Amino acid sequence: MCVPHLRSGRKENRVGKGPVIPRILIAGVGNVLLEDDGFGPHAIARLEAEYELGAEVELVDIGTPGLDFVDYLVGRDTLIILDAVSSGGQPGEILTFDRQQLREFMPNMRLSAHQPCLQETLFAAETADVCPPDVLLVGVVGESFEVSTALGAEVERAMPIALELIAELLRQRRVLARKRLQPLPCNPWWSVSDVGLPA
Amino acid sequence: MATRINIDPVTRIEGHLRVDVEVNGGSVSEAWASCTMWRGIENILLGRDPREAWLFTQRFCGVCTTVHAMASVRAVEDALRLPIPPNAQFIRNLILINHALHDHIVHFYQLSALDWVDIMTIPRASPKAAASLAETLSDWTNNSDKELAAAQDKVKGLAASGQLGMFASGYWGHPAMHLPPEVNLLAFSHYLQALDYQRKALQVVGVLGGKTPHIQNLAVGGVMNAINLDSQGTLNMDRLYTIKSLMDEVIPFVRQVYFSDACAIAALYPEWMSYGGGVRNYLAIPDLPLNAEASAFDLAGVKTFYTAADTEFRHAVTEDLTHAWYKGAEPQHPWQGETQPQYTDFEENGKYSWVKAPRYDGHPMQVGPLAQVLIGYAQGHPLTKKWTDLALAKISAIGKRKVTVNDLQSTMGRHVARAIRCAMLSELAVKHWEYLVSNISRGDFATYNPPKFPDGEVEGVGTHEAPRGTLSHWVVIRDGRLANYQAVVPTTWNASPRDNRGQPGPYEMSLLGNPIADPERPLEVLRTVHSFDPCMACACHTFDPEGKKIASVKVL
Numbered sequence: 001m002c003v004p005h006l007r008s009g010r011k012e013n014r015v016g017k018g019p020v021i022p023r024i025l026i027a028g029v030g031n032v033l034l035e036d037d038g039f040g041p042h043a044i045a046r047l048e049a050e051y052e053l054g055a056e057v058e059l060v061d062i063g064t065p066g067l068d069f070v071d072y073l074v075g076r077d078t079l080i081i082l083d084a085v086s087s088g089g090q091p092g093e094i095l096t097f098d099r100q101q102l103r104e105f106m107p108n109m110r111l112s113a114h115q116p117c118l119q120e121t122l123f124a125a126e127t128a129d130v131c132p133p134d135v136l137l138v139g140v141v142g143e144s145f146e147v148s149t150a151l152g153a154e155v156e157r158a159m160p161i162a163l164e165l166i167a168e169l170l171r172q173r174r175v176l177a178r179k180r181l182q183p184l185p186c187n188p189w190w191s192v193s194d195v196g197l198p199a
Numbered sequence: 200m201a202t203r204i205n206i207d208p209v210t211r212i213e214g215h216l217r218v219d220v221e222v223n224g225g226s227v228s229e230a231w232a233s234c235t236m237w238r239g240i241e242n243i244l245l246g247r248d249p250r251e252a253w254l255f256t257q258r259f260c261g262v263c264t265t266v267h268a269m270a271s272v273r274a275v276e277d278a279l280r281l282p283i284p285p286n287a288q289f290i291r292n293l294i295l296i297n298h299a300l301h302d303h304i305v306h307f308y309q310l311s312a313l314d315w316v317d318i319m320t321i322p323r324a325s326p327k328a329a330a331s332l333a334e335t336l337s338d339w340t341n342n343s344d345k346e347l348a349a350a351q352d353k354v355k356g357l358a359a360s361g362q363l364g365m366f367a368s369g370y371w372g373h374p375a376m377h378l379p380p381e382v383n384l385l386a387f388s389h390y391l392q393a394l395d396y397q398r399k400a401l402q403v404v405g406v407l408g409g410k411t412p413h414i415q416n417l418a419v420g421g422v423m424n425a426i427n428l429d430s431q432g433t434l435n436m437d438r439l440y441t442i443k444s445l446m447d448e449v450i451p452f453v454r455q456v457y458f459s460d461a462c463a464i465a466a467l468y469p470e471w472m473s474y475g476g477g478v479r480n481y482l483a484i485p486d487l488p489l490n491a492e493a494s495a496f497d498l499a500g501v502k503t504f505y506t507a508a509d510t511e512f513r514h515a516v517t518e519d520l521t522h523a524w525y526k527g528a529e530p531q532h533p534w535q536g537e538t539q540p541q542y543t544d545f546e547e548n549g550k551y552s553w554v555k556a557p558r559y560d561g562h563p564m565q566v567g568p569l570a571q572v573l574i575g576y577a578q579g580h581p582l583t584k585k586w587t588d589l590a591l592a593k594i595s596a597i598g599k600r601k602v603t604v605n606d607l608q609s610t611m612g613r614h615v616a617r618a619i620r621c622a623m624l625s626e627l628a629v630k631h632w633e634y635l636v637s638n639i640s641r642g643d644f645a646t647y648n649p650p651k652f653p654d655g656e657v658e659g660v661g662t663h664e665a666p667r668g669t670l671s672h673w674v675v676i677r678d679g680r681l682a683n684y685q686a687v688v689p690t691t692w693n694a695s696p697r698d699n700r701g702q703p704g705p706y707e708m709s710l711l712g713n714p715i716a717d718p719e720r721p722l723e724v725l726r727t728v729h730s731f732d733p734c735m736a737c738a739c740h741t742f743d744p745e746g747k748k749i750a751s752v753k754v755l
Binding site (some may be wrong): 032033034035062063064065067068070071072103112126127128140147148149189190 | 240243254256257259260264301309394395402412548
């Protein structure tokens with residue numbers, strides 16, 4: 001099911017009719033400047049380069065969003081969040097959480113003054129009746145969260161396995177997700193040292 | 200007998216802000232604010248191309264992304280003395296305005312309203328009485344008893360299902376919560392509507408910036424938006440009218456709902472206009488430049504601080520490291536600033552925070568919407584004066600008690616000032632849209648002036664009056680590469696620890712004298728700290744599956 005809806009940040013803006021929202025969103029969450037915390041955005045760049053995905057799938061490197069994230073959830077059937085996990089396993093271990101599990105881990109806290117975290121965003125989306133019915137989090141346990149744009153060895157080792165798991169989750173939802181025989185170049189902005197703006 | 204309360208974290212993510220208070224005789228007698236996470240991200244920029252710095256700086260934080268991107272390009276442009284085309288100013292301004300509209304709405308409803316609004320009283324409210332009350336407060340059309348009954352059903356449904364989510368751990372029934380159930384219902388109904396309107400404001404940022412969070416359209420020298428009124432792939436009339444229609448939906452929400460609610464809640468909590476003032480030196484920077492040289496602005500600030508010719512701001516700012524976990528003895532100017540960690544554990548008489556202590560001519564300064572409103576008001580800035588006087592009149596009328604501009608120097612005053620600023624921005628949104636459209640209509644399509652980097656060393660500062668206050672990025676460029684980069688963010692000013700003279704920062708000062716009804720549930724501390732809209736600006740977003748208890752109490 002595709003829902004026509006005005007939304008920001010579309011790659012192709014079909015002016016007039018409004019863009020059509022792919023029913024599956026894969027969102028890479030995390031800070032690419034903080035080593036293993038960047039697992040989500042790194043995984044998005046790698047998926048884009050290494051996998052051929054159906055048109056029903058949209059990939060987004062969303063960074064560390066607040067309630068901005070809610071806008072991305074409108075009109076989706078499935079949301080797959082890719083994120084680093086800080087505890088609950090050995091570094092490099094891949095953990096998945098469904099919506100119910102995410103709910104149970106809701107932090108035992110007063111309202112934050114700022115930076116609503118993932119669960120809070122999902123809760124807000126649920127309260128506003130725009131949360132996708134199918135929500136999953138695929139996480140990799142990080143080892144180190146120091147300042148660096150590169151992933152650590154353990155998370156790097158887990159990456160191909162995590163990508164294949166994500167592809168399998170898509171195939172279970174009857175969506176094309178096939179490893180490319182010849183991967184595309186993968187050069188996200190944080191890996192290059194010059195932007196190369198026009199002179 | 201004194202009681203020590205430790206709240207960690209005050210913000211939800213991973214414990215960035217910790218607050219310790221000592222309570223004596225029912226009120227706060229001492230306070231310490233500590234950032235518990237290292238902000239050394241600036242180091243990643245050293246040696247890089249200054250043209251790409253903004254891509255990195257907007258990842259400092261996932262909530263304030265746009266503001267760090269903007270301050271970064273402005274800092275490099277300042278170092279190069281590079282003007283940018285008027286279209287680029289207006290496009291940037293529209294992004295900044297709409298980002299701020301979103302941010303202020305979210306702060307009030309999603310992040311702080313529930314410090315004041317007791318959700319658990321809502322099931323016993325009368326939607327009819329709430330609708331009649333709403334009619335006396337504003338012209339908003341979505342305040343019908345039907346709308347309010349639907350919001351009430353939502354709360355009842357959440358309560359019945361046991362799925363209270365983040366509402367589960369609120370300080371419900373706290374003695375300091377005393378709004379009537381009907382006001383709570385009205386506010387909660389607006390909480391739900393706010394989720395929708397904040398998205399619309401962000402959609403404007405997305406249309407102009409290509410993506411949000413993390414806009415894609417900036418460049419040192421302007422913006423990368425191509426303007427061609429006849430092309431579908433560029434900024435054309437169709438897109439411009441998309442933006443306009445989104446803003447036309449957001450603006451009435453800001454004025455008839457947010458502004459009105461902030462005034463009503465302030466009127467119903469009059470005691471909170473007498474606590475929480477704290478540091479009374481205010482700093483705000485003019486913003487929303489009106490021309491290529493950025494010599495005239497639409498938002499008031501202390502004027503002499505800004506332009507390259509005026510050296511005051513450039514020389515007045517230092518960062519003190521006495522109580523911060525960094526190496527370095529003397530206060531440092533940001534251009535000479537270093538970010539070398541020296542962690543000691545929390546030592547209240549020694550080092551206790553990862554936040555440096557910025558000082559202006561040696562003084563701690565409070566930044567944020569309150570600073571901007573008070574400075575604009577004192578200068579007679581017409582737009583500031585108009586909305587401030589409207590707010591003061593409304594609060595006085597509802598509360599049946601005269602409220603003056605001085606009462607804004609308080610915990611509640613910070614909320615009111617943010618609503619005043621948001622209403623001002625709602626006017627400026629239309630104004631800057633008109634500037635952009637009329638400039639394009641005159642046939643000016645320029646959006647970019649290419650930068651040229653000289654050999655040798657140049658220094659620059661880029662400022663932005665962000666939703667949380669004065670933000671400045673300080674750059675040193677040597678032979679076209681970044682030789683130093685320091686960001687002095689609003690929360691650094693407000694959450695500053697003590698300095699070499701023992702002067703506390705704004706959070707610490709503002710907590711003194713706050714009443715504490717129940718040390719186990721220190722709602723009052725959260726009210727005051729939240730009123731600053733804290734953002735610890737480093738946003739390590741790792742998912743932590745283990746919930747934590749946040750407040751612990753120790754009898755001394």
